[in-house]
Amino acid sequence: MPVAVDRPAGLGPTQAREALQRLLPATLADRAGWAADIHAALSALELPSTPRHLCAVLAVTEQESGFRADPTVPGxxxxxxxxxxxxxxxxxxxxxxxxxxxxxxxxxxxxxxxxxxxxxxxxxxxxxxxxxxxxxxxxxxxxxxxxxxxTGGPMQVSIAFAEAHARTRRYPYAQPGSIRSEVFTRRGGLYFGTAHLLDYDAPYDQPLYRFADFNAGRYASRNAAFQNALAVASGIGVAIDGDLLPRDGATLGETERVAYTLAGRIGMSEAAIRRDLLRGADAGFEHTTLHGRVFAYAESIDRRGLPRAVVPRIDLRSPKFTRKLTTEWFARRVDERHRRCLARMPAAADD
Known part of the structure; x- marks a missing residue:
C-alpha cells in the first residue's frame, strides 16, 4: 500500500527551475546550471521553493556578485x-x-x-x-x-559561517577540497549563502530585516529593535547595531551597561540581565524576561508601540569598498530587487 505524504509547500522541482531560468538574466551563461544549484540548495536545506525564497536568493546574489561565482575585485x-x-x-x-x-x-x-x-x-x-x-x-x-x-562566492557568504554550518549539518555535495574552497564555487556559495539567509527562524514580518541580517549577522534586526527600546526606556543613547555584547564576551559593552541602569525598574538582577543578553545570538531572545520587560517599560512611558525589528545602523568597512556603504543601504537595495523579482514571478507560482 502506498504511503500517504503531504504535498510539500512551494513549487515543484521542475516548476522552480523553470521559474528561475525565466528570472535569471538573459545574458547569463548556463542559466540551467544556476537554476539547478539554487533549487538544490533550498532542497538540501529542507526549505520550500516558494517565490519569496527563490527571489530572496536571486536578490542577494544579484546584489553581491551580479551572478558571478567568483567575482573579480578591483584593486x-x-x-x-x-x-x-x-x-x-x-x-x-x-x-x-x-x-x-x-x-x-x-x-x-x-x-x-x-x-x-x-x-x-x-x-x-x-x-x-x-x-x-x-x-x-x-x-x-x-x-x-x-x-x-x-567572504567569497556568488553570495559573498562568510567563510567562518560556512565552516561552522558544515560542522552541524552535513554538506550535501562530494567535497574534493576544504569547505573554504567550496564557498568559492557556484554550488557551494549558493548553498551556504542560502543557509545564512533563510535557514533560521526569525520573528520578522518583512523580508527587509532578513536581508539586513544577511549583512549584519543573524537576528541583528531583532536585537537592534531591542536596543531602540532600551534607549527609550533608559533615556540613554545606545548604538543601534544589533550587537548586544562585545565580541570578546568579557568586556562590559554599551548595551549591557545601559541595561543595568534599568535593573531596579524592571525587577531584574544584573546577573539575570546578562544571562538573557547572552541569548542575543540565538532564536528565542524575544521570549526572554529581559526583552519582554524592557519593551513593556519602554512602551508604558513612551505611550506607543515600538517596533520589534529595526534595520541596524552600521557603516560598512572593507578595503573592497570605494564609497561609504551601510547595512541599511544594502538591505533596501536587496529588498527592491526582491520586490521586482516577485513582480516578474509567473502568475501560476504558488507562494
Whole structure:
C-alpha cells in the first residue's frame, strides 16, 4: 500500500527551475546550471521553493556578485599587499624580510609576489594565502592559520559561517577540497549563502530585516529593535547595531551597561540581565524576561508601540569598498530587487 505524504509547500522541482531560468538574466551563461544549484540548495536545506525564497536568493546574489561565482575585485593586488604589510608590522617583521619571502617560488611555479600582482578574485587570493601560510615559515609567523579572506562566492557568504554550518549539518555535495574552497564555487556559495539567509527562524514580518541580517549577522534586526527600546526606556543613547555584547564576551559593552541602569525598574538582577543578553545570538531572545520587560517599560512611558525589528545602523568597512556603504543601504537595495523579482514571478507560482 502506498504511503500517504503531504504535498510539500512551494513549487515543484521542475516548476522552480523553470521559474528561475525565466528570472535569471538573459545574458547569463548556463542559466540551467544556476537554476539547478539554487533549487538544490533550498532542497538540501529542507526549505520550500516558494517565490519569496527563490527571489530572496536571486536578490542577494544579484546584489553581491551580479551572478558571478567568483567575482573579480578591483584593486585586489593592492589590498593583498596592504594586508601583508599590516600583518608583518603587527608581528614585528621588517619589510625587507617580507620582500624576500614574497620572492620565493610558490607551488604553481610563480613567486608569491608575481601571484599577488596577477590576483583578480577572492578565490585566487585565498589560495595564495593558503599556500603562503603552508609553505613559508614567515607566512605562518604573522598569519598562523588565519587566512584573511573572509567572504567569497556568488553570495559573498562568510567563510567562518560556512565552516561552522558544515560542522552541524552535513554538506550535501562530494567535497574534493576544504569547505573554504567550496564557498568559492557556484554550488557551494549558493548553498551556504542560502543557509545564512533563510535557514533560521526569525520573528520578522518583512523580508527587509532578513536581508539586513544577511549583512549584519543573524537576528541583528531583532536585537537592534531591542536596543531602540532600551534607549527609550533608559533615556540613554545606545548604538543601534544589533550587537548586544562585545565580541570578546568579557568586556562590559554599551548595551549591557545601559541595561543595568534599568535593573531596579524592571525587577531584574544584573546577573539575570546578562544571562538573557547572552541569548542575543540565538532564536528565542524575544521570549526572554529581559526583552519582554524592557519593551513593556519602554512602551508604558513612551505611550506607543515600538517596533520589534529595526534595520541596524552600521557603516560598512572593507578595503573592497570605494564609497561609504551601510547595512541599511544594502538591505533596501536587496529588498527592491526582491520586490521586482516577485513582480516578474509567473502568475501560476504558488507562494
Amino acid at each position: 585586489l593586488a593592492a589590498i593583498a599587499r596592504k594586508e601583508i604589510e599590516r600583518r608583518a608590522d603587527a608581528a614585528g617583521v621588517p619589510q625587507f624580510a617580507v620582500r624576500a619571502a614574497l620572492a620565493l617560488r610558490s607551488p604553481d611555479g610563480r613567486s608569491y609576489a608575481e601571484r599577488i600582482d596577477a590576483v583578480k578574485t577572492e578565490r585566487e587570493l585565498s589560495e595564495l594565502f593558503d599556500d603562503f601560510i603552508d609553505m613559508v615559515p614567515l607566512g605562518r609567523r604573522f598569519f598562523a592559520d588565519d587566512n584573511p579572506v573572509r
